[in-house]
Amino acid sequence: MGVVEAVCISEKKGMVKKEVPEILLEENWGITGDAHAGIWHRQVSLLAGESIDAVKKKMPHLKHGVFAENIVCRDLDLMALAIGDRLVIDGQVVLEVTQIGKECHNAGCAIKKATGDCIMPKEGIFTKVIHGGVVKAGLAIEIERITQRQHG
Template identity: 65%
Template sequence: MARVEALCISDRKGAVKTAVPQAVFKQGWGIEDDAHAGAWHRQVSLLAGESIDRVKELLPELEQGAFAENIITRELDLATLPIGNRLRIGDSVEVEITQIGKECHNSGCAIKKATGDCIMPREGVFAKVLVGGTVTTGDTIVRL
């Protein structure tokens, strides 16, 4: 069953995010206390733990939040989620997929510089929050 492996936030854009045990999702805004929250289409970012595992083969010291991802998933094939698909995370939070991938920073992120590649442009998924609530690490994720 798909689940939340980690939740990560940061207080400024362009920074590595820090793992937190629980996060409050606000409808139409994103995650409370996260710099990427706002009234736009990329309120929350998701990245598969399986994708991160591949990079960790080259950089074993890689920590959660290194790709500026908000939610690290496990057992959810994010690459197959079409734009407009909805997910329920935990008991009540609902998000809608709005974008797949994004451009890497102009000069390339630290991961790309270290490994020669960055997975976020191909494998990162972005969503907006439709129904708010609290999500805890380990919560289930269900496709709606």
């Protein structure tokens, strides 16, 4: 089980998000007041705090939201997720994984220029809201696998 480390929103797409005390997730809509809310498959984005830490080694001044992530998680293996898996926050909010990774808004973004890499294209997790509620730092988050995958 992991923990929500931070929550962030932005009023316009393509902008750095700002950390806020809490967010309200609405079923099949996304985050109230966030530019990415709407009826589509990328309502809420997540990144692992550990991934952000790796970039902070090169750029220690980075703040939560700089990669346009809505929710920063810690102690949760987001890279093990598959499309259709769900994330359950505080036992009530349910997010379903709809996409893993994405294209950067532009090839020469400031983060990529400064660090040589941008983590959202490879490590960003995108979800839609199945069951809404309030999310804030410190809440538990866990993975709920929808399908069993065969190993071998």
